[in-house]
Amino acid sequence: MHVGKSTSLYLPQLFFLFLFICNFLLLSLVYAQTDDPLLNSEDSSVAIPDSELVVVAPVTSLIAEDYKYDDGKQINLSWVPSIDDQLVGSKVLGYRLFRIIDDGKPELLAKLRCGANSYSDGKLKSESVYSYYLEAFSKNFIATSTRTVPISPEREWINFDRKYLFLLAFIIGGAVIFFIESARRGKKLFVRKIAGLEAVDEAIGRATEMGRPILFIPGILDMNDVQTLAGITILGRVSQQIANYDTKIRMPVSRSLVMTAARETIKAAYQTAGRPDQYSDDMVNYVTDEQFGYVAAVDGIMVREKPATVFLMGAFFAESLILAETGNSVGAIQIAGTARPAQLPFFIAACDFTLIGEELFAASAYLSGEPKQLGSLKGQDVGKGIAMAAILIGVLAETIGTAWNVEFMNDVVRWLTILFTTQ
Amino acid sequence: MTMVDIGRLISLIFIGGGLLWLFISGLKGKEVDRRIIFLFIFLSVATPILFPITFGEKATPVVKAVFDKVESLPEGSRVLISFDFDPAMAPEVQPMANAITRHSLTKGHKVIFMSLFATGQALLTQSLRKVVGEEFPELEECKDYVNVGFKAGNEGVLNVIVTDFKKMFPTDVNNVPYDSIEVFDGIKSCKDIDLIVSIGGGMPGVKEWVLFVGDPGNVPVAAGVAAVVAPQMYPYYPEQILGILGGVKGAAEYESELIKNYPHFAEMDTPALRMMGPQTLAHMVIMIFIVIGNVLFFVSRRKRRGK
C-alpha cells in the first residue's frame, strides 16, 4: 500500500519501540529493587501490615523541559507511566508530583490521575532553578521516581511557534499596504458598488428635506471593540455629509468614551465643512451603560423625535431587533451594519440596507472615495484569494487523500493544517 | 367542563377567529397594524400559561429510540442516570432527567443516580425528592434505586468506573457500603449496566460518557442535552449514542410518549410539555402571520398587475 516515500514515517514508531524496550528493562530493574525489604521498611507510612502489600513500579523517563517560546515562565514535564498503571485492574491509583525550588524542600505540586503522562508547570521565575519527581502510589505503597536535572525556565525573545501566523499577517498586511501605496501613486482601482453605502447620500438628503433629525447609533460596546471603531470611522464620513447639508444629527451613546470620541469626530467634520459654529456638544449624549436601559431611551427618542434616517453601525446584541423594529415603525430609512453574525438576520429583516460583516469595516474607506483608502480594499481581496485557494486545495487534497488513501495528498493536508493552525 | 377548559376554549376561539378575521380584512386590502400582531403574540403566550395547553408531541426517531430502549429492557435491569448539568442548564434538561427517571422506575428497573458536576448533586437530590419521594413512595433506597452522588475527576471518574464501580464509589451518598446495596448485586463495572443515560451538554458530559464508557465498555448510552449543543451530538447518533433528547422540545417529546404509554402520567407534572405550550402556539401564530403576509402580498401584486 505505502509508497517508498512514507517509510520515513516508520522511524518514530521504531524509536518508540526502542524506548519502550529500554523502559521495560529499566522497570524490571526498579521492580526488583522495590522488592527489597529494606527499602520497604524505610518508609513506615507505606507498610500496612494487615493487608497484602501492593507493590507498584515508579514512572520512568521523567524529563523536565523548558517550554521554548515563552517569557521564561513554563516548564513542561513528560514521563512514561508506571507499568502497573493500566486501564483494567490498575494497581497504581494515581500520581503525586513534587517540585523542588532552588534546593528547598519538596512541595506537592499536583495530584494526577492514572494514565497521566505530562504536566505543564506555569508561572515560574526564570531566576530560580527547578527540579521535579513523581510518586506513583497504590493503596499501600509509594514508588518514587528519580529526580530531574535542575533547570530554570528560559526567556525567549521570539516565538517561533507563531512563524506561520507571522507569515500570514505579513502577506495580508503587506498586500493591504502595497495596494494603498500603488493607489496613492495613481493606479486606478475598481471597487464594486455596496448598496447600503450608495444609499447614504440619499438617506441624509431625505432627512434634510423632511426637516427631521438623523439618528446615529454606534452599537453598545466601548471603544475597545473594533466594531465601535468602525462605527466611529463611518460617523466621520457621514457627519461630513450632514455638516454639508446642515441637517440635525442626534447620537445617544451608551459609553462615556464613545461620547468623547464621537464629539471629536463630529466636530472635526463640521470644521472640514467650514461650519464650526454649527457644531454643538449636545449632538452626542451619554445615556447609560446598561444595555436595555440604553435601548429603552433610544426607543423613546425614536418615537418622540421621529428621525428620518437611522444609522446602526457597530456591535449589537439582543437589542438589534428592538431598535430596528422601533425605527421601522416610525418610518425611518435604516442603514445598519454589524460584524456579529447572530444579529445580522434581524437587521436584514427590519432595515432597508445592511452592511454584512466585512462591509462594515470597508464602509469608511468606501465612503471616503480616496484612492489610498480604496487600495486597502483591494488588499483585503488578496486575503480572500488566499483563503479560497487554501480551502480549494485543502478540500481536494483531503478528498483524494481519504477516499483513495493517497499519501502525498495527506501530506498536503497536514502541511496546510500546520500553516493554518495558530498557537 | 372546568373553568380552565372554558378559559382555554374561549381564548383559542378568540385567537383562531381573530386570525381569520385578519385574513379576510386583509383580502379587502387593509394593512395589518403591528399592534394587532403584538396582541396575538401576547394571547398565544399568555393563554397556555394560564390554562395549560399541551400539544400532542409526536416523538422524533432520535427521541423514540431512547424511550424504546428503556421500554424494551426487562424488569430489574440496571439503568444509570447521570446528572451532568448545573443550575444554569437545569430548566432545559432537568425535565428530561425526571421523565426518564419516572419511566425507568415505572418499568421496575433499578436505577443508579450519579453526577459529574459538583453543582449537579443538589439538583439530583431535588429530583429524587420530587419524583421518587412523591410519586414512588413505595420504593426503597438501595433496593430499588441508589444515589451515589458526585465524584470529582471528570472523565477520570468514568475511566475508573468502566472497569470497577466500587473503586470510585465505595459507598453511596448516605455512606451505605457498596456490597450491602442491593442495586449493585452482580454489578462490578459499568459494563454490567444495561443502559447509561447522561443528561447534560457541558464538559464533562455526554461526549465523555461515550468516549470513556460507551465505546470502550460497549454499553448503550442515551443522551439528553440543551438545544444549543444538540447539533454537535448528532455525529454520534445512532452508532455511539442510541438516541438524543434535544432541548425543551426533546424533553416534551419524551413526556408525551410517556403519557401515550402510561396514561396516568398525564396527571403528573410535565414541565417540558407545559413549556412547549406557549412556544408552539406562538410559533404557530408567527407562521400563520407569515402565510397571511405572503397571500396578501400575492393578491395585491395580482391586483396591481391587473390594473
Added chain:
Amino acid sequence: MKKAPIIIMALVTALFVLSWIFKAISFQGTEEHFILSGFKYTLAAFLTLAIFSFLYRDNPFYKFAEHLFVGVSAAFWMTMGFWSTIVGNLIPRVSEDLSHFFEVPYEPASRNLFYFIPVFLGILLLMRLSSKYGWLSRWPLAFIVGTTAGFNFVRYLRSDFINQISATFIPLLVDWHGIGHFFSNLSLSSVGQLVTILSNLVLFLGVFCGLIYFFFSKEHKGAFGAASRVGIWILMITFGASFGYTVMGRISLLVGRLTFLFKDWLELIS
C-alpha cells in the same frame, strides 16, 4: 380633553395602592417586612407593565419607567466601575494609604509605576472640560484607538480568518468505498452517506461562493457573478435559519415575564 389622562393616572395609582395592600396581606406571616415586600413586588410589576405599555404607544408610564431606568442604571454601572476598577484594580497598586482606607490589600510590586500611565491618560481625558487644553484629550483617545487596532489585528486574523479556513478542510467523499458501494447503499437517510457527502459539498461551496460575494475589486459578472449570486443565497439561508432558530429563545423570555406577572404578582397560577 384633559380629563382622560387624569382619570387614568388616578386609576393606576389606586391599583398600585390596592396591589400593595393585597401583596402585603399575602406576605403577612411568611415574611418579616411584609409591607416592604408588598411594595417591592408591586413596584416590579408596575415597571414591567409600564414597559409593556410601549407596545401600544409611547405614554407617560413608559416615559417614567424609561427615565427611572436610565438614571438608576447609569449610577449602578458607575458605582460598579468605581468599586471594581478604581478601588479593586488601581488603588492596591498605586497607594498604600488609600488601600488601607478602602480596606483592600495593598500589592507592592515593581511594575506598579506602570499604572500611573492610565491615571495620567485619564486626567488628560478630563482636559476635555477645559476649552484651552481640550485638545489634550485626544492623546488618551489616540492611545485607546491604537490599542484596539493593534490588539484586534492579530486576534481577528487568528480566530476569524486562519481558524475558520483550517476548519473547512473537509473531505467531499466521506466513507468512500467506490462508486458501486455508493450506489448500492444509496439512501436519503439523515445519517447516510449521500446526505453526509451533500453536507460537506454544501459547506465547501457555501464558504467558497460566500467569499466571492464579498470580493470588492472585481465586478460581479459572468461566472464570477453567478458564484457571487450563489454566495448571496447561502447567506440568505444562513440569515433565515438563524432567525427561525432564535424565535424559541425569544418567546421563552416572554414566558418568563408573564410567569412573573401571573404567578409572583397576581398569584393566578401555582
Added chain:
Amino acid sequence: MKREIPLLITFIVGVVLIVSVFVPPTETLGEDFSVFFDIIAVFAFFLGGGNLVQSHFSKARKRQTDWGYSIVTLVGFVAMLTIGLFKLGNPGGISAPPTAEGSLFQEIFDFVIMPLSATMYSLLAFFVASASYRAFRAKNREATILLVAAFIILLGRTPFGMLVTGWIPESFDILQIPNMAIWIMNSPNLAGQRAIMIGIGLGVVSMSLRIILGIERTYLGGDD
C-alpha cells in the same frame, strides 16, 4: 502638533501591540493595556455622568417638554450613586462588596433594574413576530430563500414538523422537517457563518492597518 502627536501615539501603540504577539516577554502587554483601558473608561464616567446630569438639569431648568421626567432621571441617578458610593444600607459596611446580599443597592437592582431590563428584553418576542410578518415575503428570489429557510426551521421547532412529515420512512428521513432543520443549521448555515467570519477577519486587519498608518484619522478631530 495637535494632530501629529496623537497620530504618533496610535502608530506606536498599534505597532507595539502587533509585534508583542511574537515576542514572549511582551506577550501580556495586550492584557495590561486592557486594564489601562478600564481605568481610563472610569475617568470617562466623569464626562458621561456629567453630561447626563447637565443635559437633564438644563432640560428641567428650561422647562422643556417632558422636563418632569428629567427630574425622575436626576433623582434616580443621584440616589443610586449616593447609595452605591457610600454603601448606604449595606449590612457589611464600607468593606463589603457593593452588591452584598440584602444591601439596599442590590435590592434596587433586583426590584427596579432587573424587572425593567428583563421586560425590555422580552419585548423581542413581539418584535420577532412583527419583523417576520413584514420581512418574510416572497418578493424576489433572495427573499424567498430567506423565507423558506426560516419557515422550515420554525416548523422543525414545533410538533407540526413531525406531524406533517413523520410518516416518511427512515431511509428517506432527511425529508422529515425536523431533520431537514438540523441539516440546514449544520450545513448551509455553517457555510454562511464561516464566509462572513473570514471576511470579518480581513476587514478588521485592513481597517486596523488604515488606522495605525494614520490613513484613517477622522476620529482625531480637526486642527483647532
